[in-house]
Amino acid sequence: MKPGLSQLQLDEHGRLRHLLAIEGLSRKQLTDILDRAEEYASSPGQGMRKVPLLHGKTILNLFFEPSTRTRTTFELAAKRLSADVINMQVASSSTSKGETLLDTLKTLEAMQVDLFVIRHQASGAAHFFAQHAAPGVAILNAGDGRHEHPTQALLDMFTLRRRLLARGADFADITVAIVGDVQHSRVARSDIHALRTLGTREIRVIGPRTLIPAGIESMGVKAFHNLDSGLAGVDVVMLLRLQKERMVGALLPSPAEFHCDFGLTRERLQRLDEDVLIMHPGPINRGVEIEGDVAYSRHSLILEQVHHGIAVRMAVMAMILSEVETRGGKI
Amino acid sequence: MKKQHPPNSNADNTHSRKREPASPESQVPSRESRSFLIKHSRLLDPAGDFDGIATLGVRDGRVDYRGSRAPRARYDEVIDAKGLWLMPGVVDLCARLREPGATYKANMQSESPAALAAGITALCIPPDTRPVIDNAAVVVRVNRIAKAAAGAHVYMLGALTQNLAGDALAEMSALQQAGCVGVSNALAPLASSRVARRALEYASSLGLTVHVVPQDAALANGGCAHEGAVALRLGLPAIPVAAETLAIRQWLSLVEDSGARIHFGRLSSARGAELIATAKARGLPVSADVAAHQLFLTEDDIEGFDAQSHVLPPLRTAQDRDALRAAVASGVIDAICSDHQPHERDAKINPFPLTEPGISALETLLPLSLRLVGNGILTPLQMAQRLTAAPARILGINGGSLAVGSRADLLLIDPLREWVLEPEEMLSRGHNTPFAGRTFRGRVQQCFRGSRRGL
Numbered sequence: 001m002k003p004g005l006s007q008l009q010l011d012e013h014g015r016l017r018h019l020l021a022i023e024g025l026s027r028k029q030l031t032d033i034l035d036r037a038e039e040y041a042s043s044p045g046q047g048m049r050k051v052p053l054l055h056g057k058t059i060l061n062l063f064f065e066p067s068t069r070t071r072t073t074f075e076l077a078a079k080r081l082s083a084d085v086i087n088m089q090v091a092s093s094s095t096s097k098g099e100t101l102l103d104t105l106k107t108l109e110a111m112q113v114d115l116f117v118i119r120h121q122a123s124g125a126a127h128f129f130a131q132h133a134a135p136g137v138a139i140l141n142a143g144d145g146r147h148e149h150p151t152q153a154l155l156d157m158f159t160l161r162r163r164l165l166a167r168g169a170d171f172a173d174i175t176v177a178i179v180g181d182v183q184h185s186r187v188a189r190s191d192i193h194a195l196r197t198l199g200t201r202e203i204r205v206i207g208p209r210t211l212i213p214a215g216i217e218s219m220g221v222k223a224f225h226n227l228d229s230g231l232a233g234v235d236v237v238m239l240l241r242l243q244k245e246r247m248v249g250a251l252l253p254s255p256a257e258f259h260c261d262f263g264l265t266r267e268r269l270q271r272l273d274e275d276v277l278i279m280h281p282g283p284i285n286r287g288v289e290i291e292g293d294v295a296y297s298r299h300s301l302i303l304e305q306v307h308h309g310i311a312v313r314m315a316v317m318a319m320i321l322s323e324v325e326t327r328g329g330k331i
Numbered sequence: 332m333k334k335q336h337p338p339n340s341n342a343d344n345t346h347s348r349k350r351e352p353a354s355p356e357s358q359v360p361s362r363e364s365r366s367f368l369i370k371h372s373r374l375l376d377p378a379g380d381f382d383g384i385a386t387l388g389v390r391d392g393r394v395d396y397r398g399s400r401a402p403r404a405r406y407d408e409v410i411d412a413k414g415l416w417l418m419p420g421v422v423d424l425c426a427r428l429r430e431p432g433a434t435y436k437a438n439m440q441s442e443s444p445a446a447l448a449a450g451i452t453a454l455c456i457p458p459d460t461r462p463v464i465d466n467a468a469v470v471v472r473v474n475r476i477a478k479a480a481a482g483a484h485v486y487m488l489g490a491l492t493q494n495l496a497g498d499a500l501a502e503m504s505a506l507q508q509a510g511c512v513g514v515s516n517a518l519a520p521l522a523s524s525r526v527a528r529r530a531l532e533y534a535s536s537l538g539l540t541v542h543v544v545p546q547d548a549a550l551a552n553g554g555c556a557h558e559g560a561v562a563l564r565l566g567l568p569a570i571p572v573a574a575e576t577l578a579i580r581q582w583l584s585l586v587e588d589s590g591a592r593i594h595f596g597r598l599s600s601a602r603g604a605e606l607i608a609t610a611k612a613r614g615l616p617v618s619a620d621v622a623a624h625q626l627f628l629t630e631d632d633i634e635g636f637d638a639q640s641h642v643l644p645p646l647r648t649a650q651d652r653d654a655l656r657a658a659v660a661s662g663v664i665d666a667i668c669s670d671h672q673p674h675e676r677d678a679k680i681n682p683f684p685l686t687e688p689g690i691s692a693l694e695t696l697l698p699l700s701l702r703l704v705g706n707g708i709l710t711p712l713q714m715a716q717r718l719t720a721a722p723a724r725i726l727g728i729n730g731g732s733l734a735v736g737s738r739a740d741l742l743l744i745d746p747l748r749e750w751v752l753e754p755e756e757m758l759s760r761g762h763n764t765p766f767a768g769r770t771f772r773g774r775v776q777q778c779f780r781g782s783r784r785g786l
Contacts, residue, residue, distance in 0.1 A: 008635075023564065102680055122682035123566040124636035132680075145684065146566030189566055218560040 008130050016320050018139040020126045021148040022193040030197055033315050034158050040080070040318075041158075041311035053318055054083035060113045061087045062104075063142070064120040069282060069306070070142055070152075074117045077313035083321075086113075101125075102132055109134050115321055116140065123147035123186075138320045146184050152281050153190035155312040157198060159304050160236065163277060171195065175202040177230055178221075179262060180240035180289050181211045183251075187281045188240055189219075196220050206230035207262060210251040227262050231272060239264060239280045239289045255288045265291045269299065277301055365407060366390040372412035372743065376419070377716035378732035387417060389739040392781035397735050412743055415776060418715040420452025420483075420740035421697055422722040422730045424542075424620050425596055426671035427689075428454075428485070429760075430476060431469075432461025437673035437760035442693065443482025445758035449694045450775040451483050451669070452740035453723070453730055457542075458490040459517035465490035465501040470509035484740075484780065486726060488515040488542055491530045495519040500530055504537055512726045513540045513594070518643070520548035528585050535591030540725065542594045545578035545603065546570070546644055555684045557599075557645040561630040567684060570645050572600045579606045586615050594725050595619040597670055599644035601654030608663040618725050619663070621655050622670035623699040624690055624765070628652070632765060638679040638686035639765040642670075656708050659717060666722040669696040673761020691761030695752065699766075701744070701773035711746075743777040750774055 009018045014029065022030070042049070059078040061071050071087060078085040090104070099107075101120075108116070115138045118129055123145030130139040143149040164170060176195055182188040182205045195203050196219075203221040205212055212223050224230030231237065246252050259265075264278065278290075278300045286292040295302055367389055374385040374397075388396030388406060396402040428442040446454055456473070458464035464473065464487055477485035489506030491514045493499045498521075503514050514534050521527045534541045551574045556562035558569035579595060583606065586593055598604055598621050607619045624642065629649050632640040640646060658664040672689025679686045700718055703709045709717065720731025729738060749772050754762035 100677060100680065101682070101685075120682065122684045123568075124684065125682040127636045128682040144566075144682070146568075148566070186566060189564070213563050214558065215560055215563055219564065 008127060016316070018126070018130045018133075018141075019150050019316050019320060020130055020139065020141045022150045022153050022190045022197070023148070025197065027197050027199070030154070030157065030194060033154055033312070033319065034161055036315035036319060037154070037158050037308070037312045040314040041308060050080050050082060052082045054078070054081040054321055057083040057114045057321055058112060059083045059085050059115045059117060059317065060108060061085065061117045061142075062090065062108065062119075063088065064090050064118075064125075065143070067119055067142075070119070073306070073309040074142060074313055077310050077317060080310065081314055081317055083114075083317070101128065105129055105132060109137055114138065115317060117142050119143045121145055140316060140320065143186050146186050146189070148190045148193075149186040149281075150190050151309070151313050151316060152187050153194040154316065155305055155309045156191055156238070156279060156281070157194050158308045158312050159279070159301050160277070163301065167275075171198040171200045174200060174235040175204065175233060176200055176236040176238060177204040177206055177224075177234040178238045178240065179206045179227065179230070179264070181242050181246060182207055182216065182240065183211045183213050184243065184246070185240050191238060192219050192221055204230050204234065208252065211246070227268070228271075231268070233273075234276065235273060236277045236279065237264060237272070239278065239284075241281060241283065242285055242289050255285070259288050263287070263289055263291060264294050266293050266297075269294055269297065279305060282306060366395075367408040367410060368396070368402070368406040369410045369412045369417055369743070370401070372415045372417035373711075374417045374733060375712050375715040376733040377712060377720035378419075379734055380712070381733075382710070382712040387733060387741075389741075389779070392739050394733060394735050394737050394739050397733065410743075410777075414745070414747070416711060416744040416746055417733070418742060418744065419719040419731045419733055420742055420778065420780060421450045421718045422726065422728070423451045423454035423483075423671070423693070423696060424594075424666055424668035424722045424725060425457060425622075426451075426454040426669050426693060427459075427673070428456055428671075429673060430460070431472065436675050436678070439476045439480040439482075439485070441758070441760040442671070442673065443477060443480040443485060446483035446671075446693045447778055447780060448758050448775070450697045450742040450744070450778050451693060452742070452778065452780040453484040453486060453728065454669075454671075455486040455488060455512065455726055457515055457517040458488050459495060459519065463490050463494050464488070464506070464511070465493050465495070467502075467505045467509035470506060470511060474510065486510075486512045486728060488513045488517075490514065491516040491534070491541065492521065492526065497522040498526060500533055503534055503539060507537055507539055511539075512728060513542050515542035515544075518544055518546070524581060524585075527582070528589070531582075531585050531591045531593070532589050535589060540592045540594050540727070542596055543578070543582055544596050544644070545575050545582065545598075547574045547577045547581075550574035550577060555641060555643075555645070555688070556633055557630045557647040559630050559648055561633060565633070565636065565683075567633075572602055572647065572651075575600050575603045575644060576606060579603055583610050583615065583617070586610075586617060590616065592616040593618075596668070597622050597625070597644055598655060598658075598664060599625055599647050599651065601651045604654050604658035604663055608658065608661075611663060618665045618721075619658075620666040620668045620722070620725070621659060621664050622692070623667050623696050624670070624692060626652060626656050626659065626667070626703065627699055628765060633683070636683040637765065638681070638683050639690070639763055639767070641679075641683060641686050641688045642690060643688040656703070659703070660708050660713070665717070666725060667696070667700055667717045668722065669693050671696075671759070672763075673759050674763045676762070679763050689763070690765065691757065691759045691763045693759055694757055695764065695766050697744075697775060698752075698771040698773060701746065702771065705772055738781055740780050742775055742779070744773055745776045746773045748772070748774045748776075
């Protein structure tokens with residue numbers, strides 16, 4: 001391991017400077033974020049309070065990949081914290097017009113942005129921006145290539161932790177299965193790190209070998225290539241979205257065959273534990289990774305995940321920007 | 332005689348030019364001396380399989396005396412090289428000097444003297460310049476700019492296919508007559524195995540060696556890292572070992588049929604080296620090289636998305652590195668090269684997958700090879716052989732010999748001198764190196780190319 005870079009997101013006191021990846025965060029650091037999110041989370045129907053914490057701060061959602069829901073939750077989170085929010089959707093082709101990514105960053109920095117929420121198709125993009133950001137400018141990774149999507153993992157953990165607490169259980173008591181395209185998934189990577197760090201008893205990944213990277217065991221998980229054997233005895237099923245392009249790359253024959261072999265159907269659900277929990281980062285592909293009914297069954301946490309996304313992103317933004325404040329790094 | 336630093340070299344170069352040999356001025360032959368005698372050095376002569384203290388005389392750019400005693404003849408200068416190693420000049424099988432075509436990265440004026448200063452008296456450039464070296468006119472042009480640069484001797488590989496497009500054969504005979512020492516399609520894929528077979532047959536009828544960087548393009552699929560634990564965690568598009576072994580096997584099948592000579596460049600995997608070992612054991616006319624950085628770096632070096640370690644073929648596991656070292660030691664891998672790829676600063680300033688691969692490596696080729704000696708992997712004579720005689724033989728050029736009559740391409744090394752690589756002190760225009768700040772032991776003290784002098 002190279003020293004330094006993995007610590008890029010933390011300051012000398014272990015506080016968040018940026019949020020780039022779940023990897024490298026300690027159990028306490030993860031728990032602190034989840035605890036902070038509890039402060040912002042409301043019960044469904046209760047409505048959310050707006051807090052003046054980031055009044056006067058500017059947050060820029062800089063998305064090099066199309067996204068609506070993730071960007072929207074980041075925007076809502078920022079607004080609930082009273083920050084000024086700007087959304088920028090940059091076509092990836094615009095960087096070929098002569099402006100480099102570094103130029104883009106420096107130009108936008110000059111507009112006195114305090115926090116960049118960045119999504120980019122290249123793995124390592126968030127690290128890149130953090131390495132080159134001016135002191136006092138923070139980077140929040142909203143998904144970089146296949147690398148990580150840390151706020152998604154945090155909201156997954158937040159949702160899961162609430163359910164587990166209600167049952168008097170803990171991560172150490174559960175077996176979690178992640179099903180589908182792990183190979184190309186930043187969500188899977190972040191979730192695996194988060195689940196491990198929080199002490200999950202067993203983590204499994206399930207999918208055909210074309211979608212499960214060779215050597216995935218090095219990340220502390222067990223690989224299964226058959227859904228039924230992989231799901232035996234699991235407490236939580238995390239489904240991943242299957243991208244249509246996977247058919248073109250000769251990774252899968254058809255969505256139908258994937259659904260047949262790896263889709264979570266009502267029939268399969270009935271064979272699982274009666275308290276099994278189903279999660280999905282959205283948007284779902286009905287009839288591919290999940291049967292429509294299952295998404296809205298009593299087992300499903302999918303809408304809770306979306307709901308909690310706001311509180312979790314508020315927590316991360318608040319923590320990063322208040323740390324910047326206490327470091328005196330801002331103009 | 333020796334050209335002072337290039338007219339367009341920057342201030343950093345000017346600064347680093349002040350780096351002087353440690354030996355007293357009086358021992359350094361003046362630029363004008365037509366003859367000089369190097370006494371008391373440890374002479375490493377791979378061609379003669381000689382490793383011992385000896386005296387070497389040079390007159391008019393050629394070795395004219397070698398022996399254990401002082402010669403009768405008079406020499407203009409006498410160099411007392413006690414404690415130093417004297418070996419033939421390094422022959423680098425693959426260095427991109429970026430000219431013609433990418434002179435914003437580097438050019439002949441910057442790179443060829445940098446090579447000479449690093450102990451490389453001859454180097455070979457692949458044909459992927461712009462324009463591509465696929466016709467005699469480009470060869471003439473490259474020769475002209477190389478000559479003007481007055482550094483290392485620049486040899487060329489001609490293109491295997493026109494414009495490296497992978498389908499129509501390049502005019503290999505014309506390229507050969509113009510001076511190309513081999514043919515290659517560089518990193519560009521061939522359209523089909525049929526083209527590969529035809530190209531190989533055609534080249535072999537001319538006696539030309541085909542230089543191949545074995546990587547199956549479809550399996551590599553635009554990846555930027557080794558398919559292993561690190562790329563998996565970092566989510567980087569990965570290149571499996573099979574991309575290398577599949578390409579090697581395919582070429583070996585064609586060699587079996589045709590008996591044509593192939594050189595496999597830039598091996599990266601244990602299984603690749605194993606295939607070469609088997610092929611050699613079966614008597615197939617193949618040779619191989621490895622880039623020096625592959626013998627030291629592994630996939631761990633890309634941790635933290637370190638673009639300075641972004642190279643192609645990618646850095647693989649520690650087991651691969653160790654197997655490559657063993658293959659160099661046993662001679663399965665014949666030669667060590669730099670795979671020099673100087674870049675402008677911006678080329679590495681991007682998220683990792685979007686950065687350009689390659690290391691500015693002229694100035695670390697010999698130091699890393701000396702480290703193999705320091706680590707007990709190679710003897711000094713083996714090191715000299717892998718860097719001089721072996722690559723010269725692969726290219727079919729003179730080199731690697733300190734016998735009387737051979738061209739005085741040679742270098743003096745202080746094997747004990749410790750120094751730290753500072754990128755801003757590099758003579759190459761490209762300062763892209765993952766070895767910045769590393770301490771090396773052993774450094775070139777003097778480099779002679781015929782009557783010309785580096786450093």
